[in-house]
Amino acid sequence: xxxxxxxxxxxxxxxxxxxxxxxxxxxxxxxxxxxxxxxxxxxxxxxxxxxxxxxxxxxxxxxxxxxxxxxxxxxxxxxxxxxxxxxxxxxxxxxxxxxxxxxxxxxxxxxxxxxxxxxxxxxxxxxxxxxxxxxxxxxxxxxxxxxxxxxxxxxxxxxxxxxxxxxxxxxxxxxxxxxxxxxxxxxxxxxxxxxxxxxxxxxxxxxxxxxxxxxxxxxxxxxxxxxxxxxxxxxxxxxxx
Amino acid sequence: xxxxxxxxxxxxxxxxxxxxxxxxxxxxxxxxxxxxxxxxxxxxxxxxxxxxxxxxxxxxxxxxxxxxxxxxxxxxxxxxxxxxxxxxxxxxxxxxxxxxxxxxxxxxxxxxxxxxxxxxxxxxxxxxxxxxxxxxxxxxxxxxxxxxxxxxxxxxxxxxxxxxxxxxxxxxxxxxxxxxxxxxxxxxxxxxxxxxxxxxxxxxxxxxxxxxxxxxxxxxxxxxxxxxxxxxxxxxxxxxxxxxxxxxxxxxxxxxxxxxxxxxxxxxxxxxxxxxxxxxxxxxxxxxxxxxxxxxxxxxxxxxxxxxxxxxxxxxxxxxxxxxxxxxxxxxxxxxxxxxxxxxxxxxxxxxxxxxxxxxxxxxxxxxxxxxxxxxxxxxxxxxxxxxxxxxxxxxxxxxxxxxxxxxxxxxxxxxxxxxxxxxxxxxxxxxxxxxxxxxxxxxxxxxxxxxxxxxxxxxxxxxxxxxxxxxxxxxxxxxxxxxxxxxxxxxxxxxxxxxxxxxxxxxxxxxxxxxx
Numbered sequence: 241x242x243x244x245x246x247x248x249x250x251x252x253x254x255x256x257x258x259x260x261x262x263x264x265x266x267x268x269x270x271x272x273x274x275x276x277x278x279x280x281x282x283x284x285x286x287x288x289x290x291x292x293x294x295x296x297x298x299x300x301x302x303x304x305x306x307x308x309x310x311x312x313x314x315x316x317x318x319x320x321x322x323x324x325x326x327x328x329x330x331x332x333x334x335x336x337x338x339x340x341x342x343x344x345x346x347x348x349x350x351x352x353x354x355x356x357x358x359x360x361x362x363x364x365x366x367x368x369x370x371x372x373x374x375x376x377x378x379x380x381x382x383x384x385x386x387x388x389x390x391x392x393x394x395x396x397x398x399x400x401x402x403x404x405x406x407x408x409x410x411x412x413x414x415x416x417x418x419x420x421x422x423x424x425x426x427x428x429x430x431x432x433x434x435x436x437x438x439x440x441x442x443x444x445x446x447x448x449x450x451x452x453x454x455x456x457x458x459x460x461x462x463x464x465x466x467x468x469x470x471x472x473x474x475x476x477x478x479x480x481x
Numbered sequence: 482x483x484x485x486x487x488x489x490x491x492x493x494x495x496x497x498x499x500x501x502x503x504x505x506x507x508x509x510x511x512x513x514x515x516x517x518x519x520x521x522x523x524x525x526x527x528x529x530x531x532x533x534x535x536x537x538x539x540x541x542x543x544x545x546x547x548x549x550x551x552x553x554x555x556x557x558x559x560x561x562x563x564x565x566x567x568x569x570x571x572x573x574x575x576x577x578x579x580x581x582x583x584x585x586x587x588x589x590x591x592x593x594x595x596x597x598x599x600x601x602x603x604x605x606x607x608x609x610x611x612x613x614x615x616x617x618x619x620x621x622x623x624x625x626x627x628x629x630x631x632x633x634x635x636x637x638x639x640x641x642x643x644x645x646x647x648x649x650x651x652x653x654x655x656x657x658x659x660x661x662x663x664x665x666x667x668x669x670x671x672x673x674x675x676x677x678x679x680x681x682x683x684x685x686x687x688x689x690x691x692x693x694x695x696x697x698x699x700x701x702x703x704x705x706x707x708x709x710x711x712x713x714x715x716x717x718x719x720x721x722x723x724x725x726x727x728x729x730x731x732x733x734x735x736x737x738x739x740x741x742x743x744x745x746x747x748x749x750x751x752x753x754x755x756x757x758x759x760x761x762x763x764x765x766x767x768x769x770x771x772x773x774x775x776x777x778x779x780x781x782x783x784x785x786x787x788x789x790x791x792x793x794x795x796x797x798x799x800x801x802x803x804x805x806x807x808x809x810x811x812x813x814x815x816x817x818x819x820x821x822x823x824x825x826x827x828x829x830x831x832x833x834x835x836x837x838x839x840x841x842x843x844x845x846x847x848x849x850x851x852x853x854x855x856x857x858x859x860x861x862x863x864x865x866x867x868x869x870x871x872x873x874x875x876x877x878x879x880x881x882x883x884x885x886x887x888x889x890x891x892x893x894x895x896x897x898x899x900x901x902x903x904x905x906x907x908x909x910x911x912x913x914x915x916x917x918x919x920x921x922x923x924x925x926x927x928x929x930x931x932x933x934x935x936x937x938x939x940x941x942x943x944x945x946x947x948x949x950x951x952x953x954x955x956x957x958x959x960x961x962x963x964x965x966x967x968x969x970x971x972x973x974x975x976x977x978x979x980x981x982x983x984x985x986x987x988x989x990x991x992x993x994x995x996x997x998x
Contacts, residue, residue, distance in 0.1 A: 257779040265786060345872075347778035347812045350785065397833045429871075430840045434986040438835045438866045442984065 247361055248272040248291035252282040252308065253323065254300040262295075265350045271357070279303030283311055290316055293361060295353070298324035298343075309339035319360045323348070338383060342398075355426040362423055371408050374470040378447055378456055380404055387447050394446040399424060403439055407457070407467035416464040440465060498540050502533035590723065593624050597731060610643040610742040611659070614708070617735030618648060621698070621710050624727060630712045632735070633666040638705030642746055643739065669697050669711055685728035687714050696720065698732040702740040710735070766822045773815050781808040806850055813879055817953050820876065821932065824956040831870035831961050835984055838867050838874070838912060842897050845878040851886050855894035862901040864986035867910045869961035874981070877957050877965075880950040881914045881977050887943050889918025889974070901983055910983035915976045921969040929967055930955045938971075 249271045253259045256277065263273045274291065276282040280303055282296070294312060298305035309320050322343040341360045344353055371380045379388040382405055385396040396404065402424045407415055417436050424439075425431035440459070444451040458466050506529065509517070517525060600620040614632055621630040637643040646659040647666065668690050685698040693715035700708035710732055720728070784805035788798055823829045839858055846856055867874065885895045898913040921929060925936035933948040951967075958965045963981035 255775045255779065258775060258782065261779060261782040261786060265782065345816075346774040347781055347808070350782045399834055429836070432837070434837070434864065434866060435835060438984045438986060442835070 246270060246272040247293065248274065248289070249357060250282060250285060250291040250294045251275045252277075252279065252294065252300070252305075253297040254278060255297070262350060262353065266354065266357070269354050279305070279308040279311075282308060283315075286312065286315055290318060292319075293357060294318055294320045295357070296320060296322055298322050306339075313339050321353070321356055321360060323353075352428055355428045359423070359426040373456060373467075380408065380447075382408075389447060389449070391449070396443075396446070399439055400443050400446075403436075403443065404467070407465065411467055411469050414460045414464050414466040418464075420464065436465070494540070498537050501536055502529070505529065505532075593727065596620075597624055597727065597734075610639070610739050610746060611648070613738050613742040614643065614648045614735075617700070617731075617738060618710065620731055620734075621712070621728065624731065625712070625724075627712055630710055632700065632708055632710050633662060633669070634706075634708045635662065635666065635670050636705065636707040638703075639743055639746070643743060665692050665695075666709070666711070668692070669695055669709055670707070685725040685732060687719055696728070698728045700732045700736045700739070702736040706736060706740060706743075708736070708739070763822060766818070770815055770819055774812070777808055777812050777815065781805055781812065784808060806848075809848060813876070816876060817880065817949055820953040820957060821949050824953070829956065829960045831873045831957070833868060834871055835866040835868055836871045838899055838910065841871055841875055842878055842899070842912070845875050846882055846897075848879065849882055849886060854886070854892060857894065857896045858899065859896070860899045863904070865901040865908055865910055865983040866986060868982040868984055869963070873957045873961060874979075877954045877979065878912075878914075880954045881979075884950055885914060885916035885918065885975070888939060889916045893917040901985075904985060906984075908983045908985050910981045912979040912981070913976055914979075915974065917974040920971045920973045920975055921967075922971050926967055926969045929969075930965070 249266055251259055251262055251266070251273060252275075253262075254277055259275045259277065263275050266273045272291075274285060276285050279296075279300060282294070283303075296305045296308050300308075303311075305322055305324070309322065312318055312320060319341040320339060322340040323346055324343050342356050344356060370383065372378070373380070377390060381387070382401055385398070385401045387394050387396060387404075403420060406420060406423045417433050420436050421431050421433065425435060429435075440457060441451070444454050444457050447456055448454045456468050458468055460466060509525070509529075520528075597620050600623065614634060618630050618632045622628050632648040634643060634645045634648065637645050644659055646661055647663075648659060669688070685696070687694055687696050689695075693713060694717075696710075696712045696714040698710035700706075700710060710728070784801045787793075788801040788805065793801075820829065839860060842858055882895065889895070894917060896913075896915045898911075898915070900911045900913075901908055902911065903909050919938055919942060921936055921938070925938070928934045929936075930951050932952040934952075935948040955965050958979055958981065961981060963979060965980070966978045967975065968978070969975040
């Protein structure tokens with residue numbers, strides 16, 4: 241469910257052409273679009289009101305997107321999508337992942353940006369970044385994108401982190417496979433249920449002691465998946481009632 | 482004539498004492514002269530004994546001086562004798578005390594050599610020649626148990642990093658500790674070089690001059706580096722030849738160590754310069770790509786937005802579509818260049834996602850807008866998802882399909898075969914891209930993945946090309962944990978085979994849920 245009928249999106253980019261093209265496109269998609277040409281101007285705009293989401297360019301003169309994200313996160317836990325001319329290989333972008341929900345490498349197709357904005361807004365509010373399950377046996381850190389078990393700490397891919405985030409949002413309740421597909425993948429990914437199955441299997445290798453006999457990430461056949469808050473509840477006492 | 486050895490002289494002396502009386506007895510016994518009976522055997526023996534004693538006494542008095550001298554000399558030599566000391570004559574070792582002293586001397590020398598070797602070994606390989614020069618003084622001090630050794634750099638190949646002057650070798654030294662050269666150093670550097678004749682640049686010697694005697698060890702490497710190790714030696718016994726030899730070795734080691742430090746410093750400087758240039762290049766590339774990427778995004782976005790304007794003529798729509806398509810091509814080429822620069826920096830870190838490859842292949846093909854060409858995707862094997870970065874794989878597919886189009890006749894078909902092999906966690910996905918194009922010679926095929934390589938035949942067919950496509954593709958596939966191979970025959974077309982990790986598709990079984998039911 242969208243947070244508002246016309247969610248407000250704040251676009252920050254120093255390139256006026258791109259700003260106006262993207263603003264027109266997003267407005268056509270039904271967003272309430274505001275634009276700012278710099279990081280400083282964006283922070284001033286945030287003093288007046290908060291949008292549902294911020295789209296910021298990484299490379300801007302003066303305050304760059306990295307600094308802007310940090311300052312925004314100090315003010316409010318707003319979801320941010322970063323437009324960058326560099327990609328995931330860069331250390332800076334990796335550091336950015338702490339602040340930004342998503343990023344798109346320039347140049348991009350505006351359709352892709354729309355899809356990602358919709359996906360981020362559709363997802364459950366970020367809420368808790370860290371969750372501890374089963375008396376500390378399993379720790380999920382969505383901010384750092386990693387899980388810790390007695391066997392060690394493993395990194396999560398962005399998709400795995402999104403999947404866990406949705407499951408944590410409905411802890412001990414079964415989330416239908418279709419809902420997972422809808423919230424974790426964007427329309428452009430062309431995902432089908434097999435994406436959920438395989439991602440769950442890969443996730444189990446990271447969080448379960450025995451991936452073939454899971455204690456936390458449980459399948460409800462023909463329905464979906466559920467994350468059990470403790471191994472004792474793995475039998476599904478809370479489920480189906 | 483060579484001097485007779487003392488031990489031989491002693492032997493001759495004994496012969497001289499013993500032989501004449503024995504010869505006399507033998508003669509008397511053989512001849513049995515008449516006077517033997519007259520005087521009686523007892524008297525004759527008494528007289529012979531007296532004569533023999535008289536003879537031995539005379540010989541002793543005459544030769545006594547030499548005899549004692551020889552005995553003294555043998556003992557002295559045994560005492561002084563040291564291994565490697567060529568000045569001493571070979572010593573008759575069958576004398577207990579001398580042998581023990583010799584063993585002790587040998588032990589002491591071995592200890593010194595081991596100590597020296599240890600110090601040389603522990604010298605850190607470092608780029609600071611000043612520190613190395615200081616370190617070079619320490620072995621001389623410890624080997625000779627003499628703390629007065631200093632190192633004077635007289636001529637330095639790199640005066641900025643290794644100043645001329647006197648280095649004392651103290652641990653906590655800084656710049657201020659390098660004392661200026663004095664007249665002593667200038668004199669010592671030119672002092673009696675009897676031992677350093679014929680270009681023997683690594684000599685050690687003791688020389689006397691207006692400031693007294695000094696031990697001087699040459700530290701020389703090539704034409705450029707000249708230094709001396711120096712210690713006051715007034716009133717001290719001359720070092721043995723073996724000591725001088727040890728100091729000479731030390732001088733050589735110091736020279737080599739300082740020379741190496743200077744070279745390491747040079748190399749480090751060059752490496753820093755290269756790193757600086759490389760950083761400038763990366764910055765430049767990043768700046769340029771950013772400058773290109775933002776307008777490219779705008780062009781593509783504007784063109785595609787305009788294309789959706791209602792009531793647009795067919796011609797305008799086609800033109801806008803062309804603009805969007807060409808902007809997309811440019812974007813992909815810029816991205817390819819970025820991949821190349823990132824491969825060199827080792828900074829390529831693809832995402833790890835799971836995805837179906839068919840839609841990606843189809844989408845990439847559609848982006849090439851080669852609608853007139855027969856194109857076919859076939860799939861075989863059990864169901865699977867590729868494990869990798871879909872955006873990166875799209876880059877790879879675009880480069881390979883673009884090549885297939887460029888290097889084959891218009892209208893000839895292109896086929897992509899998707900398959901999987903293996904199972905479980907060791908499953909692999911295979912993507913084969915086959916064209917019916919011009920193909921490559923075995924020589925060209927062997928170099929096809931090299932950066933900037935373009936086969937002669939490729940140049941003839943497509944004069945302009947960067948030669949980065951296959952190179953970037955291989956780098957990307959490998960970064961995703963896969964491999965890329967090429968099969969080609971001249972005139973018969975080319976097949977590229979991408980292998981990537983994959984996951985089998987099967988809905989996970991759920992024992993817990995079944996237990997519930």
